[in-house]
Each structure stands twice: as structure tokens, then as C-alpha cells.
Amino acid sequence: MKHTLRIAAASMAVVGLASLSACGTRASDSDSGSASGSGADSVKTDFGVTKDTITLGVLSDFSVVYGPLAKTVYAGNQIWADQVNKSGGICGRQIKLVAQDQKMDTQLANTEYASMKSNVLGIVQLLGSPVISSLLPQIEADHMPVMANGWSRGYLGTPEVAVAGTPYDLDEINGLQYLVGQGKLTSGDTIGQIYMAGDFGENAAAGAEYAASQLGLKYVGKKVASTATDISAEMAALKAAHVKAILVSTGPKQTAMVATQAPSLGLGELPVLVNAPSYDPSLLSSPAADEVMKNLLVVTSLRPFVGDTDVQKTVDSAFAGVAEGSSPTQHALIGYANGQVLGEAIKAACADGDLTRQSVTEHLRKLSGVDTEVTPTLDLTDPSKPASTQSLILKPSKEDGGLEQVKDFFASDLQQGYKP
Structure with a gap:
């Protein structure tokens, strides 16, 4: 077995590339209306949230154009989720990730998005410019908060889609x-x-x-x-x-x-x-x-994998545990940073007593001065402008x-x- 990716806080593992397209647990028991949980006594919810779990989606290309890169982004997503869960989760709930391999096929991506959307609060990794562009109308219609793994200017103007970096x-x-x-x-x-x-x-x-x-x-x-x-x-x-x-x-x-x-x-x-x-x-x-x-x-606009920041050290030390057999890349850091950004929006939405998608999107667009340590400082308040303009x-x-x-x-x- 050359590659194993573990889904944080889930009961099943994603083993090998071939199984990714069918993997992932689904939060079919998502609450609607109000839900109770530690730290959130009366929180409004719609999709992907139960009394003890927040489910986030990963829709990526694990096998065609960006296979090795996408796997390390996913490892970063998992490391972030593990860290959050060890500290008690968000809004009294554990983070769970579900993943699908869209193979850089826009038709397949649309099918997988349709099957995933009712079971997730947001998407913490959506990779590939053609795929992201093809899904934009649905993302907007569903008010789906998304962290895009693609630094294209084409996503600007869509409040639901955030890019943690420079176009x-x-x-x-x-x-x-x-x-x-x-x-x-x-x-x-x-x-x-x-x-x-x-x-x-x-x-x-x-x-x-x-x-x-x-x-x-x-x-x-x-x-x-x-x-x-x-x-x-x-x-x-x-x-x-x-x-x-x-x-x-x-x-x-x-x-x-x-x-x-x-x-x-x-x-x-x-x-x-x-x-x-x-x-x-x-x-x-x-x-x-x-x-x-x-x-x-x-x-x-993303630092290298090895460095002196706390995030680089955290991802470095945890990488082998979630991506057995895979070589690390800097893209594990963007996976972690995407989790940080979306996590901050979810925390803010929880504090307002509203964990619906629209609320999370609104709070995503209130974030400024976000220091991920591995990207430039991010300002997401204006969807029509890049979150940063700096490169290294x-x-x-x-x-x-x-x-x-x-x-x-x-x-x-x-x-x-x-x-x-």
C-alpha cells in the first residue's frame, strides 16, 4: 500500500487513488432548524451540521493532472481538522471531511458536487480552474462557502468562493x-x-x-x-x-x-x-x-513546506501520519491555510448563532488581517478584489x-x- 489518506474524525479511511471517487462518509442526518451542542446552545443550521459534527467537502483531482499535489493539499486539510478536533472542535462539534476525486473532468465534478452538496456545510478544497469555473453557478445558487485551490482572477466577484493568496x-x-x-x-x-x-x-x-x-x-x-x-x-x-x-x-x-x-x-x-x-x-x-x-x-504566494513558522512546523511534523507513502509538497500548507480561513468563518457564524451556509459565507467576507503564517496577510472583505497582492x-x-x-x-x- 503506497498511499493512505486518513479522513479526520471519520470512521473510514481513503485508501489508494482508485477508491477516492467512491469514498467518504455522508452527513445524511444533517440537522435543519436549530441544533444544540457544547458551546452552541441554540444554533441555526441547514446543511452538513449535526449536534456533534460539522462536515466539509473535498472535491479534487487526485489522479490526473494534479494527483500528487492534490493529495498533499488534502493532507494539509486533514492536519488542520485534526488540530481543531484535538482542541475541542468548532462550535462544540468535530470536523469531518468527505472527499471525491473529480479527475479534472467537469462533467464528473458536477455530478459529484450534486451528490455531495446536501451533506456538507462548505468545501474546504475545490481544485482545478476548469472545474471551479464550471461549478460557479451552482455554488452561488447553493450559497456554498468554498476555499478554491486555484489562484485565478476568474473567481473574483463570487462571495462564496475565497482564495487564500494572490492571483x-x-x-x-x-x-x-x-x-x-x-x-x-x-x-x-x-x-x-x-x-x-x-x-x-x-x-x-x-x-x-x-x-x-x-x-x-x-x-x-x-x-x-x-x-x-x-x-x-x-x-x-x-x-x-x-x-x-x-x-x-x-x-x-x-x-x-x-x-x-x-x-x-x-x-x-x-x-x-x-x-x-x-x-x-x-x-x-x-x-x-x-x-x-x-x-x-x-x-x-505560498511559503515552502519547510520553514520556521508554527504552521510549517505543525504540518511538517504531522504530514507522515496522514499521508503515508506520499512525498510532502508546499501545497500541504495551502490545505492547512484553507482550513484556517474557513474555520474562522465558521467560528464567527457560530458566535452569531447561525451555522447556515449563507451565514458562514457572510462571515467569510468579514475576515480581514488574517495571518495564516504561510500566505500573505489576507483581506477577504471585498469579493471583487484579491485577498492579497504579494508573492515570494x-x-x-x-x-x-x-x-x-x-x-x-x-x-x-x-x-x-x-x-x-
Whole structure:
């Protein structure tokens, strides 16, 4: 058995990838009206809440584009839930997680959401830009509070969907500013970008193209499918354009292709700047490892797995216990941070005596100055604005999680003129 994920405070375990699509316990006995519980004598509820349990959903891609990444996000969700439950839960109730594998298939995701929605108070992990976008109308109609694992600007304006970090376009602006500041790019240079079709890649491309125009750089972008297995034509086009840096906004498999093909095209010495979802530590044990270690940088609003904050230490120490056989990644931290944010909204809703979805969503949008320790300080009060605008720069490392910090949180002044 190479992979076991334990559902916190639940009676069954999720064992192996194949079983994820059918796993999870359901809170079919969810209370409606008022419920009683320790610390909450008369709390209004609707979905996913019983007298002793708050059930939260996880709808993720455990097996296709983001398998290893999603598993570590889920581990972070579980570590957060375990910590909460050990301290007495929220509103006198234990947190329970139920998980489904949507395989980055929007039709499957819609089916699984429909089967899950009556049994959960909210969703603590919803991963994948195409999936999130396809579910937005239902999420709004159901007043379902959701923590999105995708930093797309496309979710802004939806009160129910919160993103604990900085959108991809602002990451790209910050990242390109960093490359210019480090002397890796100068005015007149050409940059190339391999980006995924859909919200993630196209959002990142918009930010990169804007930053290039402001920094005196020429921009060449090449769009690929999320499942692309051959990007040789796109790489050849970047070579023909004489690019001086390559940006990657896809999945880790395409990042590996960029790294392995670059040397044979005479592009092996160029900086490669990628978004967080484009990197996985498994790249360091792949044929692309040497190139990745030498040239790759990650621009993101999430700290690396190993570090000095209490959250990093907590997740590090507990990771092996909830993700047996899996290698840690920084994405375990966003799983934990998502739990922190949604948990704060649930606590506030409980204090108001109303644990309905709409109440939790309203309290989610009252949160400001949220210090997760692993993201920039978050302000979620305006659904139309990003919760943060800062990014940091990481590089590959042999440390657990495969990354180490190069530059702490910062925001480029170029953002002030950006109009997405």
C-alpha cells in the first residue's frame, strides 16, 4: 500500500487513488432548524451540521493532472481538522471531511458536487480552474462557502468562493519584476510563455503580457492543453523568437518537458519561471532534475513546506501520519491555510448563532488581517478584489517539499497600472 489518506474524525479511511471517487462518509442526518451542542446552545443550521459534527467537502483531482499535489493539499486539510478536533472542535462539534476525486473532468465534478452538496456545510478544497469555473453557478445558487485551490482572477466577484493568496496574473507581474531586478532580463529582451488553456494559464498569460509591456520586454505566448504530451512545436517557436526567459503556467508534466527540451534547443541556460501548480518535487527525481535545479524559480504566494513558522512546523511534523507513502509538497500548507480561513468563518457564524451556509459565507467576507503564517496577510472583505497582492520567490531544493525561499513577500509597483 503506497498511499493512505486518513479522513479526520471519520470512521473510514481513503485508501489508494482508485477508491477516492467512491469514498467518504455522508452527513445524511444533517440537522435543519436549530441544533444544540457544547458551546452552541441554540444554533441555526441547514446543511452538513449535526449536534456533534460539522462536515466539509473535498472535491479534487487526485489522479490526473494534479494527483500528487492534490493529495498533499488534502493532507494539509486533514492536519488542520485534526488540530481543531484535538482542541475541542468548532462550535462544540468535530470536523469531518468527505472527499471525491473529480479527475479534472467537469462533467464528473458536477455530478459529484450534486451528490455531495446536501451533506456538507462548505468545501474546504475545490481544485482545478476548469472545474471551479464550471461549478460557479451552482455554488452561488447553493450559497456554498468554498476555499478554491486555484489562484485565478476568474473567481473574483463570487462571495462564496475565497482564495487564500494572490492571483496568477499578479504573481506573473511580481515574478517578471524580480527577474528584471536581478538582471536576468533587460529592456528589449523577449520572453516566452507556455501556458495552459483555461483560467489558470490564460490568467497568468494576461499578467505576464502586461508586465512585459511595462518592462520593455517582448512577449511570445504559446497555449497548450492541460493534458499535452508534446510541446516540441511550442518550444521550437520560443527558440525561433530568441527568448531570454521561459515562463511556465501549466501542470508539472509540461514543466518537465520544458526543462528536458530546453538544452537541446540551446535554451538550457535561461531562467524558467513557473507558477506553484506547475512545480512538483518529483521533478527532482526525473530526467529533468539537473535543469530544474539549475534554472527554475517558482513565483507564488505560498511559503515552502519547510520553514520556521508554527504552521510549517505543525504540518511538517504531522504530514507522515496522514499521508503515508506520499512525498510532502508546499501545497500541504495551502490545505492547512484553507482550513484556517474557513474555520474562522465558521467560528464567527457560530458566535452569531447561525451555522447556515449563507451565514458562514457572510462571515467569510468579514475576515480581514488574517495571518495564516504561510500566505500573505489576507483581506477577504471585498469579493471583487484579491485577498492579497504579494508573492515570494522560491527555488528547487533537496529539503522536504522540494523548495526553499529566495525572496520574501513583495508586490511590484507595476500592479498599480494593471487593469485586468
